[in-house]
Amino acid sequence: MARKVILDVDPGIDDAVALCMALSDPRLEVLAVTAVGGNCSPAQATRNVQAIIEELDPPRWPRLGAASAPDDGLPVDGRHLCGVDGLGGADFDVAELHHLHPSEKVICDQVRAAGEGAVTIITLGPLTNIARAFQRDPELPSLVGQVVMMGGSVTGSGNITPAAEFNIYCDPRCARAVFRSHSTKTLIPLDVTNRIVLSYDLLGRLPDQSTKVGRFLRKLLPPAFRNYRQQFGLEGIHVHDTVALTAVTHPELFTTEEMAGDVETSGELTTGMTIFDRRRVPAWRHNMEVAVDMRADQVIDAILRSLTGVGSG
Ligand code: BDR
Ligand code: CA
Numbered sequence: 001m002a003r004k005v006i007l008d009v010d011p012g013i014d015d016a017v018a019l020c021m022a023l024s025d026p027r028l029e030v031l032a033v034t035a036v037g038g039n040c041s042p043a044q045a046t047r048n049v050q051a052i053i054e055e056l057d058p059p060r061w062p063r064l065g066a067a068s069a070p071d072d073g074l075p076v077d078g079r080h081l082c083g084v085d086g087l088g089g090a091d092f093d094v095a096e097l098h099h100l101h102p103s104e105k106v107i108c109d110q111v112r113a114a115g116e117g118a119v120t121i122i123t124l125g126p127l128t129n130i131a132r133a134f135q136r137d138p139e140l141p142s143l144v145g146q147v148v149m150m151g152g153s154v155t156g157s158g159n160i161t162p163a164a165e166f167n168i169y170c171d172p173r174c175a176r177a178v179f180r181s182h183s184t185k186t187l188i189p190l191d192v193t194n195r196i197v198l199s200y201d202l203l204g205r206l207p208d209q210s211t212k213v214g215r216f217l218r219k220l221l222p223p224a225f226r227n228y229r230q231q232f233g234l235e236g237i238h239v240h241d242t243v244a245l246t247a248v249t250h251p252e253l254f255t256t257e258e259m260a261g262d263v264e265t266s267g268e269l270t271t272g273m274t275i276f277d278r279r280r281v282p283a284w285r286h287n288m289e290v291a292v293d294m295r296a297d298q299v300i301d302a303i304l305r306s307l308t309g310v311g312s313g
Contacts, residue, residue: 002029004114005248006107009241010038010067010125010167011048013082013224018124018241020213021306023058027249030058031110031119034065034103038125038170039078040086042067045125046100048085051092055216063110065103070128070171076160081227088223104132108140117145122248124150124241126167131174134181141183150244151175152261152274153190154290161272165190168263169272176263179274185288186256188247189274192291193240196300200225200235205308217307242303247291250302255293260284 005028009015022028033053035045046066053061083089100106107129111119121144123130130147134140151167152175158164168175179185203221207214221237228234247254260277262284264270277284 002027003248004029004031004119006032006034006110006119006121008034008036008103008107008121008123008125008129009049010036010040010045010086011052012039012078012086012125012241013088013220014239014241015039015124016048016052016087016220017217017239017307018245019052020056020216021242021245021303023056024213025249025306030062031114032063032065032106034106034129035067036103036125036129037067037070037074038167039082041074041077042069044086047094048087050098051087051094054095055092056212063106064098064100065106065129066100067129068102070126070174072171072173074170076166076170078166080231081224083223083227088220088227090219092219103129104136107133108137111140111143112137116143119144120146120148120248122148122245124244126170127151127175127178128171131177134177134183141181144183146184146186147178148186148188148244148248149178150188150193150241152187154259154274154276154292156191156194158273159190161269163267163270164272165274168274172263172265172272175272176265179261179263179287186247187261187288187290188244189290190240192254192294193243194238195294195296196239196243196303197234197236198239198300198303202304202307205304207308239303243299246299246302250299253295253298253302254291256289257292258286259288259290260286261288261290
């Protein structure tokens with residue numbers, strides 16, 4: 001039976017690619033796609049979610065949720081890698097801008113409707129919506145089956161500041177609330193996702209232009225390769241969010257450890273840093289599974305198989 005999931009996304013090129021994979025994966029039933037500000041503003045993220053679903057037009061449309069502003073505003077955005085519109089300037093049309101419920105309400109409704117333990121929430125952006133959903137419905141953390149989060153860093157450095165990973169840095173207070181919540185959590189941190197680099201030859205292997213997916217990926221991916229070369233001198237792209245999605249579809253490819261993690265919310269140099277108590281005798285209680293290793297070649301294979309073989313409609 002397909003696993004029921006909610007994807008919480010800030011599209012974002014790698015978010016959009018992960019969505020593309022998720023919507024065509026028979027292992028997943030995508031109940032809802034909820035927007036959150038991060039790579040772009042909340043309004044743009046909401047528009048992008050609608051545009052992506054319209055472009056891909058899956059057989060069963062998921063419920064969509066609208067992003068709202070985080071309490072402290074967004075300290076950064078992802079335009080250096082994803083362009084001003086978050087999608088590399090793809091300029092997808094949105095046929096009709098629907099009036100959407102707020103993301104946190106959609107999350108609460110879907111988790112309640114599916115029943116205890118039935119839903120996995122996959123977060124590919126800042127944790128604003130999840131913290132708000134948990135605040136709105138205090139029983140929710142125990143009703144969610146699992147929260148799988150792309151974010152943070154255990155041993156390595158950050159990617160938006162020397163100490164902080166982008167998703168956590170965007171809303172550290174909400175990230176802390178989710179880390180401290182009584183939910184079953186798995187973190188896929190930067191240490192692991194940074195090990196995957198997709199090379200340029202992917203572009204030659206995409207589905208044909210005559211397919212929706214082929215057209216979609218051909219608009220999204222070339223700007224990503226260009227930006228990674230300009231920003232980092234890299235002849236390839238990181239696709240953090242697709243790695244987190246693969247941890248849900250192919251958990252056997254990942255090694256996890258139980259850890260005790262928290263988030264720094266106010267350090268002058270360290271705001272948004274994730275901290276793990278890895279002392280010989282830790283004083284903090286374990287509160288999540290953290291991916292520490294993966295079979296990188298097989299993860300790349302799984303991502304490529306999904307992207308080059310997806311939907312022909
Ligand atoms: C995360 O930050 C965003 O820019 C990406 O979409 C990904 O979710 C990586 O740090
Ligand atoms: Ca993201």
